[in-house]
Amino acid sequence: MPSLNPSPLPQPIIPWYFRLKVGTRIGTLSSLLNGYNYRHVSSPLDYEVEVIGINANFDPGGVFGKIAVVQNPERWTPFQIPLLVLAGQDTQRETVLSLPEPYLLRRGEKIYIDLINNSGANISNTILTIIGRKYTNGNACPAA
Amino acid sequence: MHLSDYAKAIIQQYRQKVPILLKVSIGFTGTLNETPGLVYTPEIGDGDVLLLDANVDFSNSGVLVQISDSNGYFWSKDRVPITAVAGIQTQVTPCLPLPIEYLLLRKHTLQLDFKNGPSSATTGGNITFRGIKLL
Numbered sequence: 001m002p003s004l005n006p007s008p009l010p011q012p013i014i015p016w017y018f019r020l021k022v023g024t025r026i027g028t029l030s031s032l033l034n035g036y037n038y039r040h041v042s043s044p045l046d047y048e049v050e051v052i053g054i055n056a057n058f059d060p061g062g063v064f065g066k067i068a069v070v071q072n073p074e075r076w077t078p079f080q081i082p083l084l085v086l087a088g089q090d091t092q093r094e095t096v097l098s099l100p101e102p103y104l105l106r107r108g109e110k111i112y113i114d115l116i117n118n119s120g121a122n123i124s125n126t127i128l129t130i131i132g133r134k135y136t137n138g139n140a141c142p143a144a
Numbered sequence: 145m146h147l148s149d150y151a152k153a154i155i156q157q158y159r160q161k162v163p164i165l166l167k168v169s170i171g172f173t174g175t176l177n178e179t180p181g182l183v184y185t186p187e188i189g190d191g192d193v194l195l196l197d198a199n200v201d202f203s204n205s206g207v208l209v210q211i212s213d214s215n216g217y218f219w220s221k222d223r224v225p226i227t228a229v230a231g232i233q234t235q236v237t238p239c240l241p242l243p244i245e246y247l248l249l250r251k252h253t254l255q256l257d258f259k260n261g262p263s264s265a266t267t268g269g270n271i272t273f274r275g276i277k278l279l
Contacts, residue, residue: 010153013244015211017220017228029262052243055228057205090205090227093236096243125206125262129228133244136217 016049016134018042022115023126031124032063032117041070042111049105051132053096056087058126062119069103070110076103080116087128096131105132145196151245154194158278164193167272170258174267178260184253185273195246195254195275197239198230202269206261209271214252223259230271239274248275 021030022040032038054067060083067086068076077086088097105111111130117123147155155161166188171180200207208223231240248254254273260266 009157009247010150012217012247013150014217015219015243015246017224019220019222019224055225057225057227090203090232090235095227095231095235095240127225129224131228131243 012136014134014136016132018111018130018132020111020113020128020130021126022113022128023117023123026124029125030127031122032058032115032126033122034117034120037116038114040113040115044108044110045105046107048107048135049132050102050135051099051105051130052102053094053098053131054087055096055129055131056083056089056127057129058123059089059091060084060087062117063123064116064118066112066114068112069105070112080114083115096129102132147196148245151194151196154245154247155276155278158192160279162191162277162279164188164275164277165272166193166195166275167270168256170256170266170269170271172258172260172266172269174260174265176260176265177262178265180258180260183256183258185248185256187251187253188248188277189251191277191279192250193248193275193277195242195248195273197241198271198273199239200226200230200232200269200271202266203232203234204261204264204266206264207266207269208259210257212255212257213246213248214255215249223257226258226271 023030023032063083064080207226210223211219
């Protein structure tokens with residue numbers, strides 16, 4: 001039976017991808033040098049985003065990390081954890097590894113990432129992509 | 145296929161739904177770091193399309209892409225690795241779901257801005273979006 005519901009369409013929610021080149025800049029690429037510790041902070045967001053997962057375009061084995069919102073750095077990972085439990089990669093079933101629970105990043109908040117490469121080798125062209133849903137009018141929508 | 149409450153709220157506004165697959169040829173020539181120029185999804189004139197997931201027919205984690213809608217919505221500020229956006233054939237699920245289903249309105253297109261890998265280059269390449277055409 002066709003729907004005759006006169007309700008308007010919901011406010012648009014946009015797929016959101018945030019690129020973070022992590023490591024030492026060598027030319028246009030970034031590399032995680034073996035034994036080095038890196039800290040990165042994103043620019044403050046000017047909109048609300050519900051973060052749902054993270055992807056790495058490199059093998060995260062041997063890399064340890066910590067990720068949080070700057071306002072509360074202990075909130076998600078009190079200690080360094082293997083990056084492979086934070087970020088998926090294309091050789092895995094979950095290319096974008098979902099967070100245990102989506103997290104709503106508010107306007108003005110910044111993402112903080114702390115990484116250390118203990119893999120025994122340098123890793124080149126290292127990009128983390130944080131994936132989420134951007135609310136165009138700041139109206140929250142139930143997570144799927 | 146599991147749909148979010150958001151997608152279900154959109155779908156119920158339409159009378160009919162039909163599967164649709166939108167393929168875009170990227171046009172890489174096998175050159176490192178090349179930017180082959182903007183490419184677009186086909187324009188659908190007779191209905192809106194709810195995009196669900198995406199696949200690419202190559203495997204190269206160095207390829208980057210930035211996607212935007214002719215509405216002016218950009219999905220990212222910069223180009224991001226294609227592995228975060230689309231699935232590949234060697235994966236268990238070769239079509240990677242979008243973080244949220246995306247409504248592409250009638251006659252609107254997605255604009256895709258690709259960059260080839262810095263250490264290994266792809267030749268050709270296609271990206272395919274799967275979705276539901278809503279009438």
